[in-house]
Amino acid sequence: MSVNNYIQTHKERFLNELLDLLRIPSVSADPKFKDDVFKAAEFVKESLLKAGADVAEVCETAGYPIVYGEKIVDPNLPTVLVYGHYDVQPADPYELWDSPPFEPVIKKTPNHPEGAIFARGSADDKGQFYMHVKAFEAMMASGDLPCNVKFMIEGEEEVGSDNLETFVLENKEKLKSDVILISDTHMISMQDPSITVGLRGLTYMEVEVTGANRDLHSGTYGGAVANPINVLCKMIASLRDENEHITIPGFYDKVQELSAEQRERLNEAPFDLEEYKSKLEIDEVHGEKGFTTIERVGIRPTLDVNGIWGGYTGEGAKTVLPSKAYAKISMRLVPDQDWKEIAKLFEDYFKSLAPASVKVKVRSHHGGSPAVVSDTSVGYRAAEAAMEETFGKRPIPTREGGSIPIVALFQKELGSDPILFGFGLDTDALHSPNEHYGVQNYFIGIETIAAFFRHFKKLSEA
Numbered sequence: 001m002s003v004n005n006y007i008q009t010h011k012e013r014f015l016n017e018l019l020d021l022l023r024i025p026s027v028s029a030d031p032k033f034k035d036d037v038f039k040a041a042e043f044v045k046e047s048l049l050k051a052g053a054d055v056a057e058v059c060e061t062a063g064y065p066i067v068y069g070e071k072i073v074d075p076n077l078p079t080v081l082v083y084g085h086y087d088v089q090p091a092d093p094y095e096l097w098d099s100p101p102f103e104p105v106i107k108k109t110p111n112h113p114e115g116a117i118f119a120r121g122s123a124d125d126k127g128q129f130y131m132h133v134k135a136f137e138a139m140m141a142s143g144d145l146p147c148n149v150k151f152m153i154e155g156e157e158e159v160g161s162d163n164l165e166t167f168v169l170e171n172k173e174k175l176k177s178d179v180i181l182i183s184d185t186h187m188i189s190m191q192d193p194s195i196t197v198g199l200r201g202l203t204y205m206e207v208e209v210t211g212a213n214r215d216l217h218s219g220t221y222g223g224a225v226a227n228p229i230n231v232l233c234k235m236i237a238s239l240r241d242e243n244e245h246i247t248i249p250g251f252y253d254k255v256q257e258l259s260a261e262q263r264e265r266l267n268e269a270p271f272d273l274e275e276y277k278s279k280l281e282i283d284e285v286h287g288e289k290g291f292t293t294i295e296r297v298g299i300r301p302t303l304d305v306n307g308i309w310g311g312y313t314g315e316g317a318k319t320v321l322p323s324k325a326y327a328k329i330s331m332r333l334v335p336d337q338d339w340k341e342i343a344k345l346f347e348d349y350f351k352s353l354a355p356a357s358v359k360v361k362v363r364s365h366h367g368g369s370p371a372v373v374s375d376t377s378v379g380y381r382a383a384e385a386a387m388e389e390t391f392g393k394r395p396i397p398t399r400e401g402g403s404i405p406i407v408a409l410f411q412k413e414l415g416s417d418p419i420l421f422g423f424g425l426d427t428d429a430l431h432s433p434n435e436h437y438g439v440q441n442y443f444i445g446i447e448t449i450a451a452f453f454r455h456f457k458k459l460s461e462a
């Protein structure tokens with residue numbers, strides 16, 4: 001039976017297995033779900049063995065385990081390394097989900113007329129990495145696995161991949177490959193397939209501003225003692241000027257400016273601003289002056305407050321002058337910004353903004369480097385050919401705003417080209433309530449991955 005026939009005849013089971021995986025709430029950020037994260041790792045290992053891996057193991061780390069699996073057909077054949085993550089973002093706020101986040105249901109949406117799977121992790125990244133497991137099974141079952149394959153599926157991507165670096169450095173030989181396939185990004189649409197060639201980096205900070213040594217009566221002391229929330233708001237406001245340019249000295253020093261021609265090409269990607277606005281129900285977009293929306297997301301750095309708290313937020317009113325105020329602030333970075341350098345620049349500047357009436361603490365959570373991947377490598381060309389075959393249209397290269405911190409490390413340490421072979425859509429509500437992944441995207445992804453293996457072998461020999 002051909003690979004595609006095998007996929008067609010096993011569709012229902014392929015879907016049900018993914019639903020089983022989605023029922024495991026493997027939220028890496030919240031220790032409450034610790035057992036489930038380990039359970040998801042076991043599930044991945046078992047699924048690799050069932051699909052035909054010679055080796056599949058749950059490798060311990062200082063945090064959540066990394067699942068490694070492989071099938072070596074012939075050491076002389078090219079080797080594909082698949083990377084993905086089985087951990088998911090927290091599902092909060094639960095009340096905004098139309099159905100429980102860990103009880104997957106299939107519903108139609110305007111972008112997914114044939115149905116989409118609604119569950120936390122459906123697109124990011126369980127539905128996407130599992131396509132590789134199923135493509136592998138289909139190639140094995142039909143006796144047509146054209147390349148060796150290795151899997152490295154981690155459980156800490158959503159919290160910064162802290163232990164993956166050590167694993168990669170300690171296992172360079174084991175992870176040796178000719179290309180690294182990662183399905184954890186978007187494409188433009190089913191009609192406009194694309195391959196991601198740029199990802200932003202990230203620096204994530206937390207700040208604490210302290211006024212008096214305790215909460216105070218806001219009448220007795222208000223007006224005479226600093227209110228740390230007021231101060232924090234002012235400090236945050238001064239991190240950007242009226243053109244939405246970030247004011248941290250040195251912040252843009254290493255930002256690669258693209259040539260007019262490169263920018264023009266980037267802006268040729270299909271993009272409908274009116275549709276973008278209407279889907280988000282906003283009257284206007286907002287960002288750095290002088291750049292288009294595609295550029296603001298793809299090639300420009302940002303600074304955003306992810307959360308801000310302090311004082312009284314309960315029912316009713318309480319007149320209080322709080323002692324402390326906090327914020328979580330992240331910056332998306334572009335080549336060649338260095339996340340550790342940016343963390344330091346932020347810390348110094350943020351502290352310098354504080355009036356003498358408050359004390360400021362700044363700490364760095366995690367970060368990651370931006371990455372740009374080749375659009376001329378053998379891997380890219382194989383991905384292009386595979387998509388052209390299944391979508392009937394040549395994919396275009398795009399730059400995306402999200403981050404996969406480990407991509408830059410792969411480039412540096414493993415020396416093979418990562419291919420960002422994502423099949424999700426940007427409307428799939430990643431990290432938001434009602435995350436979903438198209439059923440059709442899942443199946444076309446499986447077929448395209450199998451096609452990639454064929455093309456990669458052929459092009460590697462050429």
Ligand code: BES
Pocket residue numbers: 124125157158159160161184185186199202367368400401402403404405430
């Ligand atoms: N799948 C995303 C990354 C992504 C999303 C890339 C959309 C391109 C388009 C990934 O799982 C993710 O969410 N990464 C985090 C990284 C962080 C926690 C270090 C992100 O981008 O916020």
Ligand code: ZN
Pocket residue numbers: 089124158430431
């Ligand atoms: Zn994510």
